[in-house]
Amino acid sequence: MSGIKICGAGHYAPPKLVSNADLEKIVDTNDEWITSRTGIKTRHHCVEETHSDMCRHAAQTALERAGIKPEEIGVCIVATFSSDFLSPNAASLLQRDLGLLNDTVCFDINAACSGFLFAIHTAECLLAASPRKYGLVLGAEMLSRFINWEDRGTCVLFGDAAGAAVVEWNEEYESLGAVLHCEGDSEMLGVTGSGHKAPPQIFMQGQQVFKFAVNAVPSCMDQALTRSGKTIDDVDFFVFHQANTRIIDLAVRKYHIPEEKYYKNIEKYGNTSAASIPMVLSELTELGKVGPGSRVMLVGFGGGRAWGAALAEFK
Numbered sequence: 001m002s003g004i005k006i007c008g009a010g011h012y013a014p015p016k017l018v019s020n021a022d023l024e025k026i027v028d029t030n031d032e033w034i035t036s037r038t039g040i041k042t043r044h045h046c047v048e049e050t051h052s053d054m055c056r057h058a059a060q061t062a063l064e065r066a067g068i069k070p071e072e073i074g075v076c077i078v079a080t081f082s083s084d085f086l087s088p089n090a091a092s093l094l095q096r097d098l099g100l101l102n103d104t105v106c107f108d109i110n111a112a113c114s115g116f117l118f119a120i121h122t123a124e125c126l127l128a129a130s131p132r133k134y135g136l137v138l139g140a141e142m143l144s145r146f147i148n149w150e151d152r153g154t155c156v157l158f159g160d161a162a163g164a165a166v167v168e169w170n171e172e173y174e175s176l177g178a179v180l181h182c183e184g185d186s187e188m189l190g191v192t193g194s195g196h197k198a199p200p201q202i203f204m205q206g207q208q209v210f211k212f213a214v215n216a217v218p219s220c221m222d223q224a225l226t227r228s229g230k231t232i233d234d235v236d237f238f239v240f241h242q243a244n245t246r247i248i249d250l251a252v253r254k255y256h257i258p259e260e261k262y263y264k265n266i267e268k269y270g271n272t273s274a275a276s277i278p279m280v281l282s283e284l285t286e287l288g289k290v291g292p293g294s295r296v297m298l299v300g301f302g303g304g305r306a307w308g309a310a311l312a313e314f315k
């Protein structure tokens with residue numbers, strides 16, 4: 001047996017709030033449509049802040065809450081596809097900004113909205129081989145840069161934010177037992193890149209995403225439980241990617257998850273992609289809804305058709 005536990009989590013969202021009423025002034029939409037279809041009321045957009053600023057704030061909070069010093073970190077992974085530079089990566093900018101030792105393994109992972117799950121699983125594997133047993137794992141996105149303001153179906157959905165978790169590896173801890181999937185899909189949901197002449201932009205077939213998500217979520221939850229030998233009752237809290245309130249509601253109803261065992265912050269932040277799961281972890285610790293010994297199920301799904309789930313315990 002060996003695995004990781006979460007020792008602390010932090011998050012940051014830039015101060016500029018964009019409400020549904022603000023969007024009504026620039027696109028043909030309305031609060032009733034956005035709220036009833038998605039659950040989103042506001043989202044935060046960067047103005048002066050950089051992606052690195054968001055990462056630094058979230059990571060500093062996570063380190064403080066964990067009581068861990070930068071020099072104790074052996075692995076630093078940022079899940080993102082919207083960092084300040086294509087190179088250097090966001091994790092190495094954190095190495096500089098936080099003063100992580102220069103032999104810390106620092107790199108970024110892109111698995112869109114499921115990125116944090118891929119990153120925390122990778123950190124668990126790498127920490128087993130690291131001389132320092134603490135890892136710093138982030139999900140951070142500045143999606144406001146990629147919004148297509150001509151497309152009312154997507155421009156209302158996304159926000160900017162970063163979330164971070166400090167994890168500790170120990171040979172006595174249980175593994176996350178992460179189940180991670182992808183089926184490369186460049187049409188359903190994504191962001192264009194260097195294969196396109198125009199600047200990067202979000203594209204999405206909303207109904208396809210919805211159908212995909214409502215199947216992917218329960219299927220990977222079942223797989224994660226089977227892999228870890230746990231039942232739904234062994235889970236203290238469910239942390240869903242915050243893409244759409246209706247997708248979360250369907251999963252909650254299917255498993256009869258009581259209200260005190262799950263959390264939604266999509267109303268405030270919109271869809272922050274890779275940041276959404278660690279943002280929830282951070283808010284849950286602030287609210288005292290999870291604490292030492294709490295076992296949480298992390299569930300992610302999204303762009304490029306990637307999805308997965310994992311069970312993580314708080315130290």
Ligand SMILES: CC(C)(COP(=O)(O)OP(=O)(O)OC[C@H]1O[C@@H](n2cnc3c(N)ncnc32)[C@H](O)[C@@H]1OP(=O)(O)O)[C@@H](O)C(=O)NCCC(=O)NCCS
Nearest residue numbers: 029030033037113152153156206207209210243244301302
């Ligand atoms: C995006 C989503 C909310 C759209 O809801 P929907 O009921 O499928 O809506 P449709 O795309 O079928 O569009 C229905 C109508 O609303 C309109 N519409 C789209 N966006 C709108 C907006 N922001 N405001 C008002 N009307 C809008 C459409 O133009 C369409 O109008 P029409 O019937 O006159 O053609 C829904 O598909 C969804 O939640 N999908 C999952 C998205 C998601 O979670 N993405 C991230 C995954 S990580």
